[in-house]
Amino acid sequence: MPASGRRLRTTRILIGALGFLVSAVFLVIAVHRLDSRAIGRVLAGARLWPWLPAAIGAYLLGHGVRGLRCSWLLRGHAHLSLGTGANVVVVGYAVNNLLPARAGELARSAMVSERTGIPFAHSLTVIFIERILDGLAILTLFLVAAWLTAFSVPWLRLPLWVSLAVFVTAALVVLVAAALPGMPVTVTSRLCARLPPRWQARAVGVASSFAAGVSAIGDGRRAARLFALSLVVWTLESAMFLLLLPALGLPFEPAWAMLAMAVTNLGLMIPSSPGFIGSFHLFCMQTVAALGVDRTTAFAYAVLVHAAFYVPVTLWGVGALFRYGVELASLKGITNLVRNLPDSGQAAGAPGFVVASLPRPAPPRALRLGRLLASVVDAVLPEGGGPEVRDEVATFVAGQVQALPRRLRLAFLAGLGVFAVRVRLAHPRGFAAQPRPVRRALVDGWAFGDWPPGRKLFRLVRSTALLAFYEHPGMATELSPLPARVASERSER
Secondary structure (H helix, E strand, O other), rough: OOOOHHHHHHHHHHHHHHHOOOOOOHHHHOOOOOOEEEEEEEOOOOOOOOHHHHHHHHHHHHHHHHHHHEEEEEHHOOOHHHHHHHHHHHHHHHHHHHOOOOHHHHHHHHHHHHHHOHHHHHHHHHHHHHHHHHHHHHHHHHHHHHHHOOOOHHHHHHHHHHHHHHHHHHHHHHHHHHHHHOOOHHHHHHHHHOHHHHHHHHHHHHHHHHHHHHHHHOHHHHHHHHHHHHHHHHHHHHHHHEEEOHHHHEEEEHHHHHHOOOHHHHHHHOOHHHOEEEEEEEHHHHHHOOOOHHHHHHHHHHHHHHHHHHHHHHHHHHHHHHHHHHHHHHHHHHHHHHHHHOOOOOOOOOOOOOOOOOOOOOOHHHHOHHHHHHHHHHHHHOOOHHHHHHHHHHHHHHHHHOOOOOOHHHHHHHHHHHHHHHHHOOOOOOOOOOOHHHHHHHHHHHHHOHHHHHHHHHHHHHHHHHHHHHOOOHOOOOOOOHHHHHHHHHHOO
């Protein structure tokens, strides 16, 4: 492992260890002089119905609004549907709940970059803007609630002023960069003028992605809409805190809920263990106790809120992450498959770009995918070639599918089965029985549509089929110049 890799790994281990240490200290402080049996009795006597389901519903609805905000921040640069945006947000939360060092932020950025095609630095800027909006919205709700309840706690004043200074300064930087889009690139270029060209180019590229990311703020009206959406997000999270107050016999006070939500989330800025165990409980408990609730009930309330915060979003995020991981693994396997195809053995200096040799018809085992796959292959191929060439191309694709690792092959077969069922619902005779123009339109609807799994499902078929078709010896003289459709296929790859 290179020295830089070892240093990065050591840094991550140290940050993770620091987080666990902080969580342990906070948890010890929180449970100090508390009777665990008394806490258990309070939780056992909690009235969970209907308060817990309602609280979870409000919290998950807030993640839907977060997904909408994420898609708004990417508007003009990439399309991200509401469902995908919500899944991206939830994956980040789930990863933060399971892994140390705030790995969820990087996971979200990587997922946005992969889903939309924008640079990683651009997607990281979007996450940065979301965090600024979150901080300002939380502080706004805290100030409103503190004014309504005359809430004043000495130990909270310094963290509050520090948080306010950090978020306001960051917001001003983003607003200036949005108003002057050329400034980040210009300043970075001047600061890095004496660096080696490679590092200078990399720094300018990051600055350019940052400028593109902050451009999502746009004018003041758009910034106000994004801030209003952030207020909705954190009002819904406050609703989760609010709906769990009556479950433990506490008063149904919206201001109490906003205070507990705000102080707890500001406390989560401190590095801690995955799931924010310890820090969540301490700050939530201390806030409720400062409002006059006994510490035992306050800690039990923190445990209940943390469970509503942790379990549903982690389950949702793990499910979304599993689906995303399967898609990403399938794409990686397909990419490696095409990259590692055998050399054609073409003589050195011979004209043309031959990537792979096309085998003769494979034995029957490689053709188990049958008529459906052959019809799909025929649909993605352009005109020409004759029946013999097209049959050999279908044989080649079937062989490559059979050569996939078992997990990827099963995923591909499952996706192709879903496609066949969807087609049969609209066309009872099935896909293979349709005229070729109809089959081509059906395949293109998935291969070039807005649904990422559909695009990735047909990437294997399109890549290998077109590769085999244009490298087939029988097409050497027929195809000159290269058709525009193939050029677009290759540029996409």
